[in-house]
Amino acid sequence: MMLKLILRRLVQMFLIMAVASLLLFAIFDTPEFKKRLAVQELGGFAVSALSEDSYQAWLSERGLDAPFYIRYTNWIGSILQGDLGFSYEKNREVGPLLLDRLANTGILAFFVFALMIPLSLVLGVLAGMKEGSVQDRTISFISVFTTSIPEIATAILLTVVLSLGLGWLPAKSAMIRGFEFQQLILPVLTLVIYDFGYVARMTRASMAEVMTSQYIRTAILKGIPYRRVVMRHALRNALIAPFTLIVLQLNWLLSGVVVVEVFFEYDGFGKLLLEAALFPDVEVVQACTLVAVAVAVVSQIISDIGYTFLNPRIRFA
Structure with a gap:
């Protein structure tokens, strides 16, 4: 199958x-x-x-x-x-140019996922375990509040506080001297703050639904330790919907981070696509669009396959 x-x-x-x-x-x-x-x-x-x-x-x-x-x-x-053609704006072959920008966006996406996924899943599970509690309401409020603020506003706020105010980080990520780790901190924080709320809220809703199911109540009444019920029975089923959402975030991190990459002057895929559209650099736009479509389709395939592993009813249907 x-x-x-x-x-x-x-x-x-x-x-x-x-x-x-x-x-x-x-x-x-x-x-x-x-x-x-x-x-x-x-x-x-x-x-x-x-x-x-x-x-x-x-x-x-x-x-x-x-x-x-x-x-x-x-x-x-x-x-x-x-x-893939030639970029007259950048005076380079499109292939190597696209690979360089995809690598930069891939590095950015790696750190965003490394922070966002554990944070959102943990908060979502904690909120869903005790639906309606102060813990649930607090996490839900933070999730809604952060996702309601546009990325550009979060980027400006972080820049004013951490860069211009405290002077801890560079205000821009212009890669003039090559790649530096400090250049990633502000873009990564901006994307994590904006996006973790979506996954946390989805995880919370899925976890709350699972915790009210009959088999969970039966397991608790049989005397199985609550932590074991959550970790071995509830968590796997609760992760089905968030898993799909997490995989689909690949599309957003590839081409939907234009605002962040442009604001911080980070030479990634989104910034390249915007520059090509404004020039207009036709062959670069074509190549970027094909890559974006390919990533969207591949992420959907990964989502479907992962969904079947998490849900045995589909795998053995």
């Missing part, structure tokens, strides 16, 4: 990526974007001085006058060979 599920999800991933790539290519395969590509490659003055015949000759040289299906096939073939 597990093998069939994985194969079915892989087929779905292939189909989704194929449709997404086709739509993405069609969106950017317009005369307007071709003109912008010519401006980036030749320069604005050179393009304005080009005659229509010269422009058509440039299109023919780049293969942009070929039929749609040929251009799309060539584009997919180049991507499969690792050729």
Whole structure:
């Protein structure tokens, strides 16, 4: 059953990526974007001085006058060979540039997950164990309060207090001298403070529901120690819904952290995507969009497979 599920999800991933790539290519395969590509490659003055015949000759040289299906096939073939194009804004190949930015965002995401997951799960379980208590209300209030504050407001507050006020941390994360650990502290704190409340509230709701179930009441009435009931019986079932949410946070950490990366001048994937969209650097936008879609699909597959391990009723259905 597990093998069939994985194969079915892989087929779905292939189909989704194929449709997404086709739509993405069609969106950017317009005369307007071709003109912008010519401006980036030749320069604005050179393009304005080009005659229509010269422009058509440039299109023919780049293969942009070929039929749609040929251009799309060539584009997919180049991507499969690792050729993602050239960034005229950064004056670099898109492939190495994208890998560098993904590595930076991956480092940021690692520390965010390392702090956010234990914090949110522990607080969510503590709140759900005693639904309606002072402990539950306090944790729920903190979770709602932190998630209701926009990321930019949290980033400004942390910068004013920890950087400008106390002088403990650098205000920006500009990687001029290379990677430094101190550059991560403010971005990581901002993302953890903003996001842990979502997972904590989901964990709390799931834990509270499990604790009121019949099998938990039966286990307690049979005299099983309360801690054992929570750790061995309640916790596993309570983690099903939070697990799905945690895995889906990969999408948010990849492309949804644009505000944080731009504010702290952190050279990550989100900042690259924004810069490419503003330039506009068409081939970088295309590559970033495909990566974002791929991560979204892969995270969904991981979520589905993990869900079956946590829920035996699905695994053996």
